Amino acid sequence: MKRKDLFREGFKSVFQFTFTKADEISEAIKEVWQEETDQIPKKTPKSDPKQNVKKTKQKSKPTLVRKRKSKMFQTLSLPPGASKDFFSLCTGCNECIFACPYAVLFPVTATDSEKTYPHFDPNAKACHLCSDWPCITACPEDALLPYEVSETTPKFGKAKLLKEFCINEKTGESTCNACFVTCPIEKTVKFKGNLPVFAQSSCTGCGLCVETCPSFPKAIQIKLFKSE
Ligand code: SF4
Ligand code: SF4
Ligand code: SF4
Helix, strand or coil, X not given: CCHHHHHHHHHHHHHHHHHHHHHHHHHHHHHHHHHHHHCCCCCCCCCCCCHHHHHHHHHCHHHHXXXXXXXXXXXXXXXXXXXXXXXXXXXXXXXXXXXXXXXXCEEEECCCCXXXXXXXXXXXXXXXXXXXXHHHHHCCCCCECCCCCCCCCCCCEEEEECHHHCHHHHHCCCCCCHHHHHCCCCCCEEEECCEEEECCCCCCCCCHHHHHCCCCCCCEEEEECCCC
């Protein structure tokens, strides 16, 4: 077996395990939700004039479930180069996931079907903005499109300093400049006094500064732009 195929098989078995666990977690959430909804008072008899009011309240429950689920996606970003029609063009083949040398991307099951879509979480694992974009190159559809020469980088979101957690704020000195050193985009991290400032116009939201920040909790958070 070729080395590439060996890696691919390895990835497949890891993701198969992830899918299985995700299904189990999903089932557990459904059970908890069912228990919660079972505790909601039952409908009154049809002849009761208050019946209509209660019906309306019960109808609003599924909407709440959808809102809770979609909130989870607000913390995740689509891969680099995601086209406007990403969700109709992506087949869920996972080729971009297999191609990423930093194992940044992972599949997320859609809320309304069994299909999976690649995502990443820049607050947990940063995109390295690879110069040759292996994820985009691997996409056999037009779901991920190459960047134009005029476009330099993707825009996943923007970095925000959580001042109280920054080591320099805690020490009152200029002890750390890890975010400045790590940022791959020139002139994006500057220092005002001893605290970093992130240029919103050029920050990509890649998350490399978050990953490198030695403080705990992290002193930087990526605020994602809405993708869906
Ligand atoms: S640009 Fe590189 S690190 Fe980022 S998702 Fe694509 S392959 Fe992975
Ligand atoms: S400031 Fe942070 S998130 Fe923004 S481009 Fe630089 S490393 Fe990436
Ligand atoms: S890497 Fe973190 S602790 Fe260091 S200066 Fe930047 S925000 Fe502060």
